[in-house]
Amino acid sequence: xxxxxxxxxxxxxxxxxxxxxxxxxxxxxxxxxxxxxxxxxxxxxxxxxxxxxxxxxxxxxxxxxxxxxxxxxxxxxxxxxxxxxxxxxxxxxxxxxxxxxxxxxxxxxxxxxxxxxxxxxxxxxxxxxxxxxxxxxxxxxxxxxxxxxxxxxxxxxxxxxxxxxxxxxxxxxxxxxxxxxxxxxxxxxxxxxxxxxxxxxxxxxxxxxxxxxxxxxxxxxxxxxxxxxxxxxxxxxxxxxxxxxxxxxxxxxxxxxxxxxxxxxxxxxxxxxxxxxxxxxxxxxxxxxxxxxxxxxxxxxxxxxxxxxxxxxxxxxxxxxxxxxxxxxxxxxxxxxxxxxxxxxxxxxxxxxxxxxxxxxxxxxx
Amino acid sequence: xxxxxxxxxxxxxxxxxxxxxxxxxxxxxxxxxxxxxxxxxxxxxxxxxxxxxxxxxxxxxxxxxxxxxxxxxxxxxxxxxxxxxxxxxxxxxxxxxxxxxxxxxxxxxxxxxxxxxxxxxxxxxxxxxxxxxxxxxxxxxxxxxxxxxxxxxxxxxxxxxxxxxxxxxxxxxxxxxxxxxxxxxxxxxxxxxxxxxxxxxxxxxxxxxxxxxxxxxxxxxxxxxxxxxxxxxxxxxxxxxxxxxxxxxxxxxxxx
Numbered sequence: 001x002x003x004x005x006x007x008x009x010x011x012x013x014x015x016x017x018x019x020x021x022x023x024x025x026x027x028x029x030x031x032x033x034x035x036x037x038x039x040x041x042x043x044x045x046x047x048x049x050x051x052x053x054x055x056x057x058x059x060x061x062x063x064x065x066x067x068x069x070x071x072x073x074x075x076x077x078x079x080x081x082x083x084x085x086x087x088x089x090x091x092x093x094x095x096x097x098x099x100x101x102x103x104x105x106x107x108x109x110x111x112x113x114x115x116x117x118x119x120x121x122x123x124x125x126x127x128x129x130x131x132x133x134x135x136x137x138x139x140x141x142x143x144x145x146x147x148x149x150x151x152x153x154x155x156x157x158x159x160x161x162x163x164x165x166x167x168x169x170x171x172x173x174x175x176x177x178x179x180x181x182x183x184x185x186x187x188x189x190x191x192x193x194x195x196x197x198x199x200x201x202x203x204x205x206x207x208x209x210x211x212x213x214x215x216x217x218x219x220x221x222x223x224x225x226x227x228x229x230x231x232x233x234x235x236x237x238x239x240x241x242x243x244x245x246x247x248x249x250x251x252x253x254x255x256x257x258x259x260x261x262x263x264x265x266x267x268x269x270x271x272x273x274x275x276x277x278x279x280x281x282x283x284x285x286x287x288x289x290x291x292x293x294x295x296x297x298x299x300x301x302x303x304x305x306x307x308x309x310x311x312x313x314x315x316x317x318x319x320x321x322x323x324x325x326x327x328x329x330x331x332x333x334x335x336x337x338x339x340x341x342x343x344x345x346x347x348x349x350x351x352x353x354x355x356x357x358x359x360x361x362x363x364x365x366x
Numbered sequence: 367x368x369x370x371x372x373x374x375x376x377x378x379x380x381x382x383x384x385x386x387x388x389x390x391x392x393x394x395x396x397x398x399x400x401x402x403x404x405x406x407x408x409x410x411x412x413x414x415x416x417x418x419x420x421x422x423x424x425x426x427x428x429x430x431x432x433x434x435x436x437x438x439x440x441x442x443x444x445x446x447x448x449x450x451x452x453x454x455x456x457x458x459x460x461x462x463x464x465x466x467x468x469x470x471x472x473x474x475x476x477x478x479x480x481x482x483x484x485x486x487x488x489x490x491x492x493x494x495x496x497x498x499x500x501x502x503x504x505x506x507x508x509x510x511x512x513x514x515x516x517x518x519x520x521x522x523x524x525x526x527x528x529x530x531x532x533x534x535x536x537x538x539x540x541x542x543x544x545x546x547x548x549x550x551x552x553x554x555x556x557x558x559x560x561x562x563x564x565x566x567x568x569x570x571x572x573x574x575x576x577x578x579x580x581x582x583x584x585x586x587x588x589x590x591x592x593x594x595x596x597x598x599x600x601x602x603x604x605x606x607x608x609x610x611x612x613x614x615x616x617x618x619x620x621x622x
Contacts, residue, residue: 011622048448052620073450084445086373088380100369101449144445 001026001182002047002152007056009042009206016042018206019056024199026151029178031193031214032186034203040186041081043203044156047184048078061151074102077150077181081157083141087130091121091140094129095147102148111147119143119173135166142173153177155185159192171196194218226295227268228254229278232261233287239264245281247272261290367451370459374433378467387428391471394421399478409482409502412589415510418475419582422521423550427542429464430525434612435538453616457609461526468518472511479507506591513588516601517581521546523608530612553580 002024009017017039024030032040045051047058049069058065063072086094095112104111116122119139124132129140138158145153155174159167174196177183187193193200193214200217202210210217231238235253242251242264249269256263268274275292282289378384395418402414437443446456479502486501493500525542532538556573558566567573577583581601587594 050444050448050620051622070450070452073448076448078444078448080441080444080448082441084440084442086377086442087440088377093376097369097373098445098449100372101446101451103369103450 001028001061002184003057003059004043004047005057007043007046007058008054009039009046009051010054015206017046017053020203020206020208021056022201022208022211024182024184026182027178028199029175029183029185029197031197031200032184032203033188033190033193033200034186035188038188038203039206040188040203041156044078044154044184044186045080048076048154049073050080074148075151077145077148077153079141079145079153079155079158081160083137083144085129085137085140085144088128090128091116091125091132091143094140095143098144098147104148106149111149115143115146118146118177120169135162135169138162138166138170142170146177150181152182152184155183157186157188159187159189167192227266227275228263228291228293228295229266229289230256230258230261230263230291231282231287232259232290233285235262238262238287241281241285242266245274245278247274247277258290261288263291265295367455367459370446370451370456371463374460374463375466378463383428383432384467387425387467388471388474390428391421391425392475394418394425395475396478399475403482403502404485409486409500411479411482411502411507411510412591414478415514416582416585416589418514419517419550419585422518423543423547426468426518426521426525426546427539429467430522430529430542431535431539432529433460433464433526434530435532435535438533439535447616447620453613457526457530457612457616461523461609461612464522464526465519468522469515472515472518476507476511503591506588509591509593510588513585513594513598513601516598516605517585520581520601520604520608521549523605523612524549527608527612527615530615549579549581551582552576553583556580556583 004023005021007017007020008015020039020043032043034040042051046053047060047065049065049072052066060072061075063075065072086097089097092112095115096108099108099112113122116125119142121136121139121143124136124140129137132140142155142158145155158174159170162170171192174183174185178196178198185193185196194217197214199213200210201208202212202217239251239253242248247269248266250265250267252265254263254265266274266278279289378387398417398421399411399414402417403409403411434443437446447453451459482502490500524545525538528542528545529535529538532541553576555567556565556576560566565573567576581604584594584597584600587597
């Protein structure tokens with residue numbers, strides 16, 4: 001349905017999108033995941049014909065966006081990062097304007113009613129957009145994208161700035177749209193793509209880092225068992241015990257302190273559920289477990305994991321940081337790492353060295 | 367293009383801007399007509415049209431300032447540029463909306479001539495001989511109205527381009543006032559004389575160029591009752607050039 005080949009976009013000497021290629025099948029919901037400034041919006045803007053690419057091809061339903069921009073744009077409904085609303089119009093007028101703008105041949109009243117039904121804005125149908133809340137404005141923006149029954153719908157960060165309830169509603173809405181449309185959405189929130197998408201494309205610094213089915217990415221994330229545990233008792237002994245315990249790949253003491261309880265960050269080995277074992281071991285030694293909190297993976301961890309996974313390391317999700325540290329000096333980097341992961345590795349290593357430095361200074365303070 | 371035209375027309379009249387423009391324009395034109403014809407006791411409308419063009423310096427920016435600047439500020443241009451509409455269609459839709467408001471203003475202001483005809487008729491009835499034409503000359507008025515409309519069309523195109531270049535309505539308005547003032551008033555320099563009655567700009571070539579470029583000096587033929595096709599062509603080409611540049615500005619921005 002959507003095909004992007006070797007897309008490059010330069011802003012002057014700054015390269016926003018660097019040789020991206022991917023395909024999206026009909027009926028798929030694809031999530032574009034990446035930190036701010038990764039090139040998500042630029043890619044989407046090129047796909048929708050708002051910007052032109054420096055080189056490369058983008059086509060929608062087999063229509064090249066540069067050769068036949070009008071034909072390609074007819075296939076697309078687009079909700080930009082900031083919904084493009086005319087604040088002085090009513091919802092009715094706005095949707096009607098979009099209907100005319102897209103030169104729809106459907107029955108006007110019926111189609112607009114259907115769209116309003118889908119995004120649940122019938123109760124504000126006659127209100128001026130200026131008076132609507134952020135959540136409703138976002139819905140009107142989505143309604144705009146749905147006008148004309150486009151085959152492809154593109155959402156750029158659709159849930160930014162909404163409250164949790166609205167976020168869930170919008171996500172459900174997007175998932176239901178996936179039944180009849182091909183959907184691409186961009187976000188920098190991992191949970192969002194996990195909740196909504198069939199496939200995840202991770203993009204960083206203008207390059208695709210991963211293009212995986214959601215299950216694969218989710219497995220990676222869930223297998224990364226990291227916890228913050230709060231244990232009352234002597235810090236040095238506990239840390240030594242944690243480090244010595246089988247099943248724990250990594251442990252470190254954090255600076256956080258609550259009475260006589262200290263917080264430690266531990267990471268279990270792949271496929272091991274450490275929680276019960278940890279509880280019994282601590283109980284044996286009479287060190288009360290005061291708290292335990294599972295840590296999600298942040299985007300940077302996933303980048304590292306994803307890049308790692310593509311390498312010869314098979315045990316996905318075990319302690320990433322340690323593995324980076326363990327890498328023998330002078331070992332040749334793989335081609336893939338050179339290509340996509342070099343900058344990430346550098347970042348991770350810098351982070352690692354910084355955190356170990358700060359940990360060392362904390363030890364000194366003790 | 368038609369959808370955008372309708373949207374712009376609607377926004378002229380749902381915001382105060384369309385009414386402000388028409389109101390101010392009609393008041394100005396009525397006052398000018400009053401002073402140049404009725405009060406000075408003349409049927410000659412040429413100075414009326416010349417002064418009317420001067421008011422465009424202030425009035426046309428009111429029409430054009432928000433055309434694109436507003437869309438850029440609210441980020442709604444993204445909607446238009448990702449819709450199945452060509453950039454030319456978008457620019458023309460907006461341009462013709464501004465032009466429609468302008469033309470309707472000019473046409474409504476033609477009621478200013480009614481008193482002239484009434485007085486002319488009355489005076490003609492009072493005289494016995496039918497040798498001399500008394501009253502306003504219809505042909506001259508029609509020609510001048512057409513010329514004023516085309517001149518306005520050119521100036522609106524200038525304002526459209528400037529609005530496409532700025533993100534702020536106010537700066538669009540100020541720059542447009544400056545540019546239109548320069549275009550309209552340029553030939554004033556040609557009329558400046560020193561105490562000896564010598565032209566300040568003595569070089570003939572410079573005077574010729576200024577005359578050629580000036581929008582107002584091209585209008586002088588109409589004031590003399592001559593229907594000047596060359597001037598009309600000049601105005602139409604000006605409009606065309608500036609609209610073309612506006613389209614190019616948007617094309618360029620896509621590639622930016």
